[in-house]
Amino acid sequence: xxTDATIMLRRxxxxxxxxxxxxxxxxxxxxxxxxxxxxxxxxxxNVGVDYVDYATPGLILLAICYGLGSTAxxxxxxxxxxxxxxxxxxxxxxGAVLTGHVVTSVLTNLxxxxxxxxxxxxxxxxxxxxxxxxxxxxxxxxxxxxxxxWITIALGLAAKSPETAGIAAVPLVMLPFFSSAIVPAxxxxxxxxxxxEYQPFTPIIETVRGLLAGxxxxxxxxxxxxxxxxxxxxxxLWAVSTFKKRA
Amino acid sequence: MTATAIEVSGLRKAxxxxxxxxxxxxxVAAGSVFSLLGPNGAGKTTTVNVLTTLMRADQGTVRVxxxxxxxxxxxxxKAIGVTGQFAAVDDLLTGHENLxxxxxxxxxxxxxxxxxxxxxxxxxxDAAAKPVSTYSGGMRRKLDLxxxxxxxxxxxxxxxPTTGLDPRSRRTxxxxxxxxxxxxxxxxxxxxxLEEADQLADRVAVLDQGRLxxxxxxxxxxxxxxGSHVLLRFADLATLDAAARVFPGSTRxxxxxxxxxxxxxxxxxxxxxxxxLDEHSLDADEFSVHTPDLDDxxxxxxxxxxxxxxx
Numbered sequence: 162x163x164t165d166a167t168i169m170l171r172r173x174x175x176x177x178x179x180x181x182x183x184x185x186x187x188x189x190x191x192x193x194x195x196x197x198x199x200x201x202x203x204x205x206x207n208v209g210v211d212y213v214d215y216a217t218p219g220l221i222l223l224a225i226c227y228g229l230g231s232t233a234x235x236x237x238x239x240x241x242x243x244x245x246x247x248x249x250x251x252x253x254x255x256g257a258v259l260t261g262h263v264v265t266s267v268l269t270n271l272x273x274x275x276x277x278x279x280x281x282x283x284x285x286x287x288x289x290x291x292x293x294x295x296x297x298x299x300x301x302x303x304x305x306x307x308x309x310x311w312i313t314i315a316l317g318l319a320a321k322s323p324e325t326a327g328i329a330a331v332p333l334v335m336l337p338f339f340s341s342a343i344v345p346a347x348x349x350x351x352x353x354x355x356x357x358e359y360q361p362f363t364p365i366i367e368t369v370r371g372l373l374a375g376x377x378x379x380x381x382x383x384x385x386x387x388x389x390x391x392x393x394x395x396x397x398l399w400a401v402s403t404f405k406k407r408a
Numbered sequence: 409m410t411a412t413a414i415e416v417s418g419l420r421k422a423x424x425x426x427x428x429x430x431x432x433x434x435x436v437a438a439g440s441v442f443s444l445l446g447p448n449g450a451g452k453t454t455t456v457n458v459l460t461t462l463m464r465a466d467q468g469t470v471r472v473x474x475x476x477x478x479x480x481x482x483x484x485x486k487a488i489g490v491t492g493q494f495a496a497v498d499d500l501l502t503g504h505e506n507l508x509x510x511x512x513x514x515x516x517x518x519x520x521x522x523x524x525x526x527x528x529x530x531x532x533x534d535a536a537a538k539p540v541s542t543y544s545g546g547m548r549r550k551l552d553l554x555x556x557x558x559x560x561x562x563x564x565x566x567x568x569p570t571t572g573l574d575p576r577s578r579r580t581x582x583x584x585x586x587x588x589x590x591x592x593x594x595x596x597x598x599x600x601x602l603e604e605a606d607q608l609a610d611r612v613a614v615l616d617q618g619r620l621x622x623x624x625x626x627x628x629x630x631x632x633x634x635g636s637h638v639l640l641r642f643a644d645l646a647t648l649d650a651a652a653r654v655f656p657g658s659t660r661x662x663x664x665x666x667x668x669x670x671x672x673x674x675x676x677x678x679x680x681x682x683x684x685l686d687e688h689s690l691d692a693d694e695f696s697v698h699t700p701d702l703d704d705x706x707x708x709x710x711x712x713x714x715x716x717x718x719x
Contacts, residue, residue: 171512242496247490250460250485251485
């Protein structure tokens with residue numbers, strides 16, 4: 162069956178293929194960061210385990226956030242160029258246009274993560290995760306991409322121009338740095354430490370880290386899923402209301 | 409078919425404190441071209457946005473194709489096509505793919521026939537397989553309009569369809585609009601150009617700071633505007649004297665040896681004017697037609713120049 166959402170999805174996939182630099186960028190940058198952290202900074206951090214084992218879960222999250230910039234820009238350019246208005250006056254399902262963007266955003270994330278995990282293995286990453294743990298990682302990563310994707314789409318719709326949309330997504334891109342992604346939160350300075358402990362990415366990263374180590378902590382998992390669900394709902398409602406209002 | 413395509417009464421819209429539409433009433437007959445004429449900032453795009461269900465009005469009722477725009481927005485959207493001020497085309501897709509997207513969304517059973525027909529009609533067949541990012545401004549506008557026509561809407565809104573186009577593309581656009589009218593489509597057109605309204609519209613309404621200051625046929629409107637005249641320049645004072653006697657109501661300028669004869673600028677009246685010169689064996693060295701532009705219309709109808717100049 163052809164639905165508005167599948168038609169939109171087809172359009173977004175074509176965009177991805179036609180504009181490979183955006184996907185390339187989303188894949189390459191996190192991989193470069195992984196090299197930097199593992200080879201350049203890694204020996205300076207004492208995290209109690211092999212640094213590549215510590216950093217890979219963090220860089221998985223970083224890869225998700227890094228991909229969001231292009232999502233925000235793409236959504237905004239649809240809005241400001243009048244494409245969204247064209248769909249609106251054609252009575253295209255209200256959610257379809259946005260769903261297309263969310264799905265491509267999550268897909269970009271998954272491709273970037275596959276690249277990160279592959280590179281990490283080459284650098285000596287040795288997780289102790291079972292098949293079920295890996296499924297858990299996939300689940301939490303997709304959920305995080307979905308939640309962050311909705312927030313990004315709302316940001317993209319609300320921004321005045323594609324440039325400001327890209328900038329609006331920067332705090333999201335930066336959040337993983339102020340979490341336990343690169344170094345443990347208790348090694349940070351005052352203020353940052355508290356922020357890192359309570360912000361959403363820390364439980365998400367700890368969940369991924371736990372799953373990859375083969376020993377997920379129930380507390381982290383519940384908190385991570387709750388954050389994702391909350392962010393997804395807020396992002397969705399904000400995006401839909403902006404979509405309806407802005408003409 | 410309803411005899412009335414669009415019916416607007418008491419339409420008001422404000423953004424915060426700024427009143428953009430201050431009580432608009434208008435009626436557009438089915439199968440006709442209605443033009444909303446006004447300078448930038450007069451409220452033309454807001455009117456189109458409200459009429460096409462993109463924006464909600466604060467007050468007033470609007471019926472499009474017999475359906476209330478608030479209560480039956482879906483039915484309205486099925487009946488209309490909209491081409492906005494800036495070409496809303498997908499740069500990363502080809503011309504063909506853009507049309508395909510529209511055909512898919514409209515669930516057409518024979519997409520290739522429709523797409524092929526439109527590409528042909530808009531002379532885009534050669535460029536169909538190229539990405540739209542390589543198109544010229546005129547081609548983008550044409551593609552935009554072609555996309556609007558997929559699914560054959562009965563009522564088409566064109567928001568400043570020729571602003572920023574070169575004269576040749578503008579003429580092509582006019583021809584396309586005339587072709588649509590011949591097919592029985594109703595057109596609601598906004599423009600900044602009096603000439604465009606004059607060329608295309610059956611009825612014109614002049615919008616100024618959110619109010620309609622005049623409505624009527626282009627001829628009605630131009631009658632209200634002084635300054636539409638023919639300027640004749642003669643070789644000597646004697647010929648000017650003779651000509652002034654032939655055209656009572658004209659104004660003479662002895663210094664420039666010229667005569668201003670009121671005239672609507674149409675071919676019929678011009679032919680009449682030239683014939684009368686011939687009958688009296690009068691030869692003019694120079695002959696030029698001066699038609700009022702939007703500023704003349706504004707000056708005459710509102711007592712002030714168009715908003716952008718007073719602001």
